[in-house]
Amino acid sequence: MQTVQLGKSGPQTSRLGLGCMGMSGMYGPSDRTESLATLHAAIDSGVTLIDTGDFYGMGHNEMLIGERLKGGLRDKVQISVKFGAQRDPAGGWIGYDARPSAVKTALAYTLQRLGTDHIDIYRPARLDPNVPIEETIGAIAEMVKAGYVRHIGLSEVGTDTIRRAAAVHPIVDLQIEYSLVSRGIEDQILPTCRELGIGITAYGVLSRGLISGHWTAPSDATDFRSQGPRFQGDNAAHNLALAKALGNVAEAKGMTTAQAAIAWVLAQGQDIIPLIGARRRDRLSESLGALDFTLSQEDIAALEAAVPKGSAAGSRYADAQMAHLDSEK
Numbered sequence: 001m002q003t004v005q006l007g008k009s010g011p012q013t014s015r016l017g018l019g020c021m022g023m024s025g026m027y028g029p030s031d032r033t034e035s036l037a038t039l040h041a042a043i044d045s046g047v048t049l050i051d052t053g054d055f056y057g058m059g060h061n062e063m064l065i066g067e068r069l070k071g072g073l074r075d076k077v078q079i080s081v082k083f084g085a086q087r088d089p090a091g092g093w094i095g096y097d098a099r100p101s102a103v104k105t106a107l108a109y110t111l112q113r114l115g116t117d118h119i120d121i122y123r124p125a126r127l128d129p130n131v132p133i134e135e136t137i138g139a140i141a142e143m144v145k146a147g148y149v150r151h152i153g154l155s156e157v158g159t160d161t162i163r164r165a166a167a168v169h170p171i172v173d174l175q176i177e178y179s180l181v182s183r184g185i186e187d188q189i190l191p192t193c194r195e196l197g198i199g200i201t202a203y204g205v206l207s208r209g210l211i212s213g214h215w216t217a218p219s220d221a222t223d224f225r226s227q228g229p230r231f232q233g234d235n236a237a238h239n240l241a242l243a244k245a246l247g248n249v250a251e252a253k254g255m256t257t258a259q260a261a262i263a264w265v266l267a268q269g270q271d272i273i274p275l276i277g278a279r280r281r282d283r284l285s286e287s288l289g290a291l292d293f294t295l296s297q298e299d300i301a302a303l304e305a306a307v308p309k310g311s312a313a314g315s316r317y318a319d320a321q322m323a324h325l326d327s328e329k
């Protein structure tokens with residue numbers, strides 16, 4: 001496994017990270033035994049960056065990871081945790097809380113669930129509109145000083161918030177959606193991160209499966225994708241035609257559709273680490289196969305001709321969720 005430094009002040013991590021969200025209900029039911037096996041296989045293959053959120057399955061995802069890391073695996077990985085999204089007992093989404101007291105409470109519970117004494121990268125999942133970012137980052141910085149957190153990251157915030165946060169404490173990475181069909185960061189956010197030495201951990205590299213070559217419509221209303229604008233009706237048909245065009249270019253290069261989508265993100269810079277959302281070992285090994293390909297400028301041009309910038313139909317979240325994205329303002 002290749003390794004890279006996360007941002008200019010962050011840890012050395014694997015070139016691809018594993019995002020564990022899909023193992024805790026966000027994409028409908030998942031298989032616990034297979035999830036644990038996937039985590040194990042990822043670590044065995046040299047994946048060290050493991051991403052979660054305390055709200056993924058309301059603690060379920062952290063407990064799953066904690067279980068897998070028992071018995072000596074904790075020190076082989078860097079754990080990245082998002083906090084702040086509030087949920088009710090039925091799983092409903094009820095806003096964000098990133099006040100300093102909420103930072104410390106959430107962190108205390110997260111450490112227990114993961115069975116660890118520190119988090120490698122801790123980040124607010126979204127900007128809390130009621131709390132200045134300086135207060136949130138200041139509280140995490142206190143936790144860095146106290147030894148409970150090693151590094152601070154951000155998620156889905158725009159350039160003004162990035163600069164304000166970085167003025168309080170070094171920021172190692174911004175977690176944000178980035179793929180052939182979601183290239184919004186290229187104009188302002190990515191250049192700002194590069195100027196400040198902040199890495200990118202890219203999610204949605206396969207557009208949540210839509211451009212993976214394995215898409216099947218969700219059968220479960222709890223699957224996030226059953227509500228996403230890109231997955232509905234005409235939008236889905238248009239976007240799947242883009243995936244097909246991507247697949248044709250990929251096939252000519254001896255790659256699968258998913259590998260081409262991941263390789264394209266890898267080719268955008270050593271400072272961008274794709275987070276793979278695999279919850280099965282076969283998906284994981286397909287994704288890791290992307291590391292075997294180095295795209296030429298001609299390959300990149302062919303992929304971008306198949307999926308031109310801005311060609312996806314539908315926004316990346318429904319309106320209510322888009323309203324929480326500081327990165328889209």
Ligand SMILES: NC(=O)c1ccc[n+]([C@@H]2O[C@H](COP(=O)([O-])OP(=O)(O)OC[C@H]3O[C@@H](n4cnc5c(N)ncnc54)[C@H](OP(=O)(O)O)[C@@H]3O)[C@@H](O)[C@H]2O)c1
Nearest residue numbers: 019020021022203204205206207208209212258277278283
């Ligand atoms: N900061 C944020 O706001 C934010 C938001 C979303 C996610 N994230 C993080 O980023 C991680 C990845 O995000 P994502 O789920 O959007 O990623 P993604 O890689 O775009 O989508 C993952 C989904 O694609 C499908 N898929 C098909 N072929 C695959 C393959 N070869 N490898 C992997 N998946 C394949 C899988 O669905 P099936 O299992 O149904 O086949 C999988 O659940 C999450 O787990 C989470 O840790 C962060």
